[in-house]
Amino acid sequence: MWRVPIADSETPFALLARTFFAELFASESVASEIQLHRVFVWVFAFLLLPGFFLLVQVFPAYQIAGVVAVAHHRPAQIEAQLNQILLLIVTYSMVTTGIVALFVWDHLNIERRDAMVLGALPLTSLTIVGAKLTALAALLLGGSLVVNLVTAIPFAFTTTLGGWLTLVRHVAACLVANVAAATFVFAALVAIRGAVMLFARERLANILGALLQFGFVVALLCFLIVLLDYGLRPSASAFFVDGAGASVPTAWFVGLFEWLLGVTRPSVDALATRAVLGTSIAGAGAVLVSIAGLRRHMQRALASAGRRGPVPTARMTRLLARTLAGRRPAARATAEFLLLTVARSRPHQALVGVNLAVGVAMIAAVLSSHAHTLASLVHPRTATFWAPLLLAWWAMIGLRAAFFVPAQLPASWVFRSHAPEPERGYWAATRAALAALTLPPIAGLTLVLLVPLVGWPLAAWHLLIVCAATLLLVEVVALTIDFVPFTRAYQAGHARLKTRWWLYVLGPFAFAYVPVRIELHLIGHWVALLEMAAWLLAGAAVLEYVGRRRAHRWTIGEPDDRTDGSSALTVLDLAMPAGMAPTG
Amino acid sequence: MLTIEHLTKWYGALPGIQEVSFEVRPGEVLGLLGPNGSGKSTTVKILTGLMRPTSGAVRLDGRDIFDALQAYKAILGYVPEEPHLYSHLTGPEYLRLVGGLRGISRPALDEKIDRFLQRLGIYDDRYQAISAYSKGMKQKMLIAAAVLHNPHIIVLDEPFSGLDVSAARVLKAFVRALASEGKLVVFSSHVLEVVEQVCTRVVILKSGRIAGHDSVANLRTMLQLPSLDAVFAALTAEEDVESRLHGLLDAVHAGSAVSI
Numbered sequence: 001m002w003r004v005p006i007a008d009s010e011t012p013f014a015l016l017a018r019t020f021f022a023e024l025f026a027s028e029s030v031a032s033e034i035q036l037h038r039v040f041v042w043v044f045a046f047l048l049l050p051g052f053f054l055l056v057q058v059f060p061a062y063q064i065a066g067v068v069a070v071a072h073h074r075p076a077q078i079e080a081q082l083n084q085i086l087l088l089i090v091t092y093s094m095v096t097t098g099i100v101a102l103f104v105w106d107h108l109n110i111e112r113r114d115a116m117v118l119g120a121l122p123l124t125s126l127t128i129v130g131a132k133l134t135a136l137a138a139l140l141l142g143g144s145l146v147v148n149l150v151t152a153i154p155f156a157f158t159t160t161l162g163g164w165l166t167l168v169r170h171v172a173a174c175l176v177a178n179v180a181a182a183t184f185v186f187a188a189l190v191a192i193r194g195a196v197m198l199f200a201r202e203r204l205a206n207i208l209g210a211l212l213q214f215g216f217v218v219a220l221l222c223f224l225i226v227l228l229d230y231g232l233r234p235s236a237s238a239f240f241v242d243g244a245g246a247s248v249p250t251a252w253f254v255g256l257f258e259w260l261l262g263v264t265r266p267s268v269d270a271l272a273t274r275a276v277l278g279t280s281i282a283g284a285g286a287v288l289v290s291i292a293g294l295r296r297h298m299q300r301a302l303a304s305a306g307r308r309g310p311v312p313t314a315r316m317t318r319l320l321a322r323t324l325a326g327r328r329p330a331a332r333a334t335a336e337f338l339l340l341t342v343a344r345s346r347p348h349q350a351l352v353g354v355n356l357a358v359g360v361a362m363i364a365a366v367l368s369s370h371a372h373t374l375a376s377l378v379h380p381r382t383a384t385f386w387a388p389l390l391l392a393w394w395a396m397i398g399l400r401a402a403f404f405v406p407a408q409l410p411a412s413w414v415f416r417s418h419a420p421e422p423e424r425g426y427w428a429a430t431r432a433a434l435a436a437l438t439l440p441p442i443a444g445l446t447l448v449l450l451v452p453l454v455g456w457p458l459a460a461w462h463l464l465i466v467c468a469a470t471l472l473l474v475e476v477v478a479l480t481i482d483f484v485p486f487t488r489a490y491q492a493g494h495a496r497l498k499t500r501w502w503l504y505v506l507g508p509f510a511f512a513y514v515p516v517r518i519e520l521h522l523i524g525h526w527v528a529l530l531e532m533a534a535w536l537l538a539g540a541a542v543l544e545y546v547g548r549r550r551a552h553r554w555t556i557g558e559p560d561d562r563t564d565g566s567s568a569l570t571v572l573d574l575a576m577p578a579g580m581a582p583t584g
Numbered sequence: 585m586l587t588i589e590h591l592t593k594w595y596g597a598l599p600g601i602q603e604v605s606f607e608v609r610p611g612e613v614l615g616l617l618g619p620n621g622s623g624k625s626t627t628v629k630i631l632t633g634l635m636r637p638t639s640g641a642v643r644l645d646g647r648d649i650f651d652a653l654q655a656y657k658a659i660l661g662y663v664p665e666e667p668h669l670y671s672h673l674t675g676p677e678y679l680r681l682v683g684g685l686r687g688i689s690r691p692a693l694d695e696k697i698d699r700f701l702q703r704l705g706i707y708d709d710r711y712q713a714i715s716a717y718s719k720g721m722k723q724k725m726l727i728a729a730a731v732l733h734n735p736h737i738i739v740l741d742e743p744f745s746g747l748d749v750s751a752a753r754v755l756k757a758f759v760r761a762l763a764s765e766g767k768l769v770v771f772s773s774h775v776l777e778v779v780e781q782v783c784t785r786v787v788i789l790k791s792g793r794i795a796g797h798d799s800v801a802n803l804r805t806m807l808q809l810p811s812l813d814a815v816f817a818a819l820t821a822e823e824d825v826e827s828r829l830h831g832l833l834d835a836v837h838a839g840s841a842v843s844i
């Protein structure tokens with residue numbers, strides 16, 4: 001009979017759960033060398049930012065409103081505001097959880113590789129699925145407790161006037177409601193991704209992940225803007241809050257909170273029931289999908305070496321980039337490599353996406369505060385005209401950031417070994433890739449956005465200016481790079497946010513706001529507008545010349561001697577011989 | 585002629601290779617042989633110009649390769665030991681990248697790539713990302729990329745790993761044929777039969793130093809041994825197979841978690 005003694009210290013389940021948990025924080029996708037802990041710090045800071053504004057904007061405003069309401073004997077008023085705040089807190093919890101879940105999107109379900117490795121070991125499916133879900137639950141609870149404690153405790157202090165017991169009850173109720181809300185979102189995302197993986201290709205799951213990630217980041221940023229607005233004009237957040245009917249999950253969890261505090265209104269009961277039901281269904285869905293996924297993988301792993309299927313090719317964009325890159329084969333090849341990497345690497349897309357999300361949020365903020373009706377947008381104005389430029393700016397910032405994150409660093413010997421000469425082509429390729437990736441979508445967006453609003457002629461004029469300005473920006477950004485993108489080890493803190501933050505703030509102003517103001521001023525003076533476009537293009541041409549002159553200084557990948565492929569550069573290489581710890 | 589003179593490479597305080605000298609003549613396949621960790625890959629990486637030696641030199645027709653590195657790389661083809669490929673690209677995309685970097689322009693390159701893929705039996709997988717390729721297919725990509733530009737010097741680091749029997753037979757003949765065209769071929773391998781069949785001369789490395797260097801036939805007669813296998817064992821003074829086998833079996837049984 002087979003007997004499998006268990007190690008004295010740890011059960012296979014615990015070991016497995018711990019491994020799955022660690023896996024959440026390890027990236028082995030295309031960009032494996034980025035220093036993840038730094039990214040985590042940034043993501044976390046980003047997630048906690050709205051919490052901070054809740055503290056400094058919303059709670060004080062509420063307290064003042066409370067004093068006013070008491071003075072005027074209008075308890076209903078404060079009641080309404082309390083509900084608003086609760087909605088904000090619950091939304092915050094849900095949005096942050098969504099972002100955390102999307103950050104580890106690739107690891108939300110059991111992967112084929114897990115099935116292949118674990119299938120060979122004497123473990124039951126229950127152990128494997130249980131361990132995976134335990135690891136996910138640990139992430140969920142850890143994350144949402146931190147985020148929600150930040151809001152729950154001050155919230156309880158702000159809203160309770162009673163003694164300690166009431167205070168504790170408020171904190172507990174707030175935490176339970178928010179963690180439930182977080183669980184709902186997290187479990188729903190696990191179930192959705194699992195279902196997509198079950199019934200469709202991995203590719204679809206990736207696209208969905210990218211879209212959801214983008215959506216949640218935009219949501220968080222918009223949320224931030226609502227909060228910023230809150231203290232100034234409480235009514236501005238009304239649009240955000242009023243829509244929350246019984247069909248919106250946020251409202252369910254507010255109901256749950258009230259129910260936990262012992263409020264007995266039929267509507268509260270109904271909402272709380274929905275909250276509990278919704279969370280249970282999402283949770284059960286996540287469990288079922290995980291089990292089904294493991295089964296499926298086990299069968300497939302045994303059946304065949306399951307291929308991935310065709311990959312995105314970005315044909316038109318590549319064609320454009322090839323054309324822009326010039327005649328040299330090396331430049332063309334490099335431009336194609338850059339485009340294909342952007343088209344296929346999720347971590348790099350995520351970087352661009354997050355930056356774009358900032359742009360979208362900025363546009364949304366301006367639109368929501370300056371344009372009260374749709375009709376007011378129908379004549380030329382900054383709020384609409386600067387949108388394409390703003391997106392071009394953030395897309396370019398995102399692309400540049402992505403270029404600094406290596407893709408499959410060990411493979412970069414390809415450039416060192418096969419490239420026969422220091423290539424001017426690399427600069428040409430980078431600039432071509434930047435232009436090919438930004439110009440067509442930005443141009444399309446300009447037309448789609450402006451033609452219905454201001455008509456063809458004005459939209460066409462604006463298109464000219466937008467394209468000229470974007471080209472100029474492409475040249476500027478190309479000047480700030482001096483290596484083949486994706487082939488250099490990530491240098492922590494290259495973004496130098498501490499010293500360069502003003503660039504990120506002033507950039508949109510200088511690049512999007514100022515040109516649009518000038519342009520709006522010149523509308524009707526067509527010659528002057530043409531002149532403006534010509535000036536922008538002349539600027540681009542000068543920079544093009546400078547770039548060409550500097551191009552020979554470009555380096556390929558690493559300077560010598562760190563060149564032995566994988567060893568010195570990979571951060572988490574357990575096979576690394578002693579004495580070869582990564583430096584720097 | 586490629587001359588390797590007193591190459592020494594230190595990895596920090598660890599010696600990689602020490603005082604390695606030999607030469608490679610046109611039309612010849614030089615085999616680099618040695619146990620794991622003996623310095624074959626280190627030698628090869630220096631030969632390709634990807635890594636600089638701590639001391640010593642590599643000369644092509646008397647000229648140090650590091651003085652004209654780009655020109656040297658332009659006539660060099662290299663198959664690295666590990667298949668580090670851009671695995672998000674498909675096979676043809678990868679070869680187009682390499683060919684482009686080599687300066688081969690498009691229509692000719694495409695045709696060339698198609699022929700390579702067909703001959704190597706990966707044509708049907710041309711729309712797959714390399715991440716979905718098998719080990720042998722990746723190895724074939726490396727080989728194709730190395731000879732795409734018809735190089736004059738070819739350096740292969742364990743090119744047979746992962747190849748099936750028929751592909752290995754083709755590669756053996758291919759290597760010999762390339763050499764007979766007057767190219768210089770350096771070839772590191774663990775597979776003794778292959779080295780015996782393909783190489784004209786061998787350099788046997790042990791712990792980073794040259795333990796033997798001659799033609800296969802000479803080495804055999806000199807040491808009065810029947811096979812390269814025996815020559816290798818004698819020169820590298822490996823523990824005999826029996827005692828290593830017993831040591832390994834003991835290790836397998838020690839502290840075993842499962843018993844019957």
Ligand SMILES: Nc1ncnc2c1ncn2[C@@H]1O[C@H](COP(=O)(O)OP(=O)(O)OP(=O)(O)O)[C@@H](O)[C@H]1O
Pocket residue numbers: 564567568577580595598599600601618619620621622623624625626627665
């Ligand atoms: N990047 C590195 N850092 C430190 N030491 C290294 C590194 N690469 C190789 N070495 C050391 O140099 C010596 C020679 O290694 P090398 O890779 O050249 O051996 P090899 O003959 O190719 O072995 P194998 O047959 O396993 O491929 C070994 O002792 C190894 O530990």
Ligand SMILES: [Mg+2]
Pocket residue numbers: 624625626665741
């Ligand atoms: Mg080796």
